[in-house]
Amino acid sequence: METLSAQPSTKNVSATPTPPKKRKKGIWQSIVQQRYLYLMSLPFVIWVFVFSYLPIWGWTMAFQNYKPAKSFADQKWVGFDNFVRLFQDERFYLVLRNTLAMSILGMIVSFVFPITFAILLNELRGKFFKRTVQTVSYLPHFVSWVVVGGIITKMLSIDGGIVNELLIWLGITDQPIQFMAKGHWFWGILTASDVWKETGWNAIIYLAAITGIDKELYEAARVDGAGRFRQIWNITLPGIRTTIAVLLIMSIGHLIGIGFEKQFQLSNALVTDYSEVLDIYALKYGINIAHFSYGTAISMFTSVVGIVLLLLANGIMKKTTKESIM
Incomplete structure (x- = not known):
């Protein structure tokens, strides 16, 4: 008998086909595929x-002695003269102090109070009451x-203001207090x-x-005997750490660019040294006095410093907490 070979024949064995490589989509193909999202x-x-x-483009006015009647080519270029004038003005440093003070106070309370309120609201068990409180709070x-400024001014008025009436009724004071005439109280009134x-x-x-946040974390904490405060400290706050970090970075970027609406509505001639901020300072010179170049220099300083603060805050947060917005 012939001995059969134990070695399998490899002549008819076909090689396993290699799967085709996936081609990366080009940018134009991606745009066409998601065209409706781009259009929206x-x-x-x-x-x-x-x-x-x-x-x-208007920042070029900061380096000119801008005259509205002249074309761009006919404007007189003055280099950094407007910035030199800005840093030599004593009023600028007073306004910068007010801006930083109100901004830092606002940044502190804008984190402490909303975070605390959100945590307390989350602890409520009654859904109807919880939704009612939330709706009323953000109205x-x-x-x-403009309306808020009128309400605050009326409430603090010495002529029938509810705050003074309450203080007199409680015996805290004998005469109405002129809240809106005391400059060193303006920052607190604005922040409140x-x-x-x-x-x-x-x-x-x-x-x-x-x-x-995963609800199972709270269930596991309750099984381990953790109370509500422990759950807030060890689960809730770490769970929203990324959100807090991102909002903090963005707030630091607006540290000196806080706008002027609040200050403009609550201010008066008696508290100007405490209420005037950089945006009002730029508005006075740029529009009221028609020093357009100087007003532009003030606004440009505010924007550049805001960008620098944003980058610094983002870099520090990225190194310390590994959180970043860029």
Whole structure:
């Protein structure tokens, strides 16, 4: 008998086919595939370009002795003279002090109060009461600062103001206190007004972040005997740490660019040395006195310093907490 070979024949064995490599989509192919999303975002891109990037061309006025009647080519270039004048003005440092003081106070309370309010609101068990409190708390956000300024001024008025009436009724004072005439009280009044108006609105994002925390962590903590305070400290706060870090970085970027609506509505001639901020300072010189170049230099300083602070805050946060917005 013939001995059969134990070795298998390899002549008819076909090689395993190699799967084709996936080709990466080109940028144009991706745009075509997601064209509706790009079209939906196009109006917002145009809006940002027109109102945020196109006006940067106006920064050239900071280096000119700008005259509205002359064309761009006929303007007189003065280099950094407007910035030298800015840093030699004593009023600038007073205004910078006010801006930093109100901004830092606002930044502190805009984190402490909304975070605390969001955590306390999250601890409520009654859904109807919880939703009612949340709705009532963020309604003041939609009230204009013109209206809020009138309400605050009326409440603190010496002529029938509810605050003075309450203080007299409680026996704390015998005569009405002129709150709006005391400059060193202005920062506190402004900060308290901002807390009332914005706490509920600012708490929404923290409530959303708390909602995203895994519920099983709380159940495991309760099994281990952790009370509510321990759960807040060890689960809730670490769970929203990323949100807090991102909002803190963005707030630092607006440290000296805080706007002027609040200060403009609550200010008066008696507290100008405490209420005037950089934006009002730029408005006075740029519009009221028609020193357009000097006003532009003030606004340019505010924007550049804001960008630098944003980059520094982002870099420090990235190294210390590994959180970043860039």
